[in-house]
Amino acid sequence: MDLADRPCVPCGKGTPPLEEESCRELLTGLDPGWELDAAGRLVRELSFPDFAGALAYVNRVGEIAEEADHHPEIELGWGRVRLRIWTHSIDGLSENDFILAARWDRAFGG
Numbered sequence: 001m002d003l004a005d006r007p008c009v010p011c012g013k014g015t016p017p018l019e020e021e022s023c024r025e026l027l028t029g030l031d032p033g034w035e036l037d038a039a040g041r042l043v044r045e046l047s048f049p050d051f052a053g054a055l056a057y058v059n060r061v062g063e064i065a066e067e068a069d070h071h072p073e074i075e076l077g078w079g080r081v082r083l084r085i086w087t088h089s090i091d092g093l094s095e096n097d098f099i100l101a102a103r104w105d106r107a108f109g110g
Helices: 020-027 051-068 095-108
Strands: 042-047 073-077 080-085
Touching: 020 095, 042 095, 051 073, 051 080, 051 095, 080 095
Parallel strands: none
Antiparallel strands: 042 080, 073 080
């Protein structure tokens, strides 16, 4: 099953974060540009020709995040967007983070 088609399953406080090896494996199911940062968060930075394009992207990302009830940190600037996501309840990455990133990838065609 494609990563974007998997259901998001709520994580309880006792759920352990994914190990780095699992994160690296799931990362291969995402479009190029996604990375794991030093804090173990899933991050992607994108460039746009103007502020309006970046804002439109952020608005759509927000809609998809709301549908999944799973929310990223979003930095918006002129012609740029930075997404940073992790599962707050476990203070680490879960499969849900990768599912959401895959849904964003699908929505924007990479």
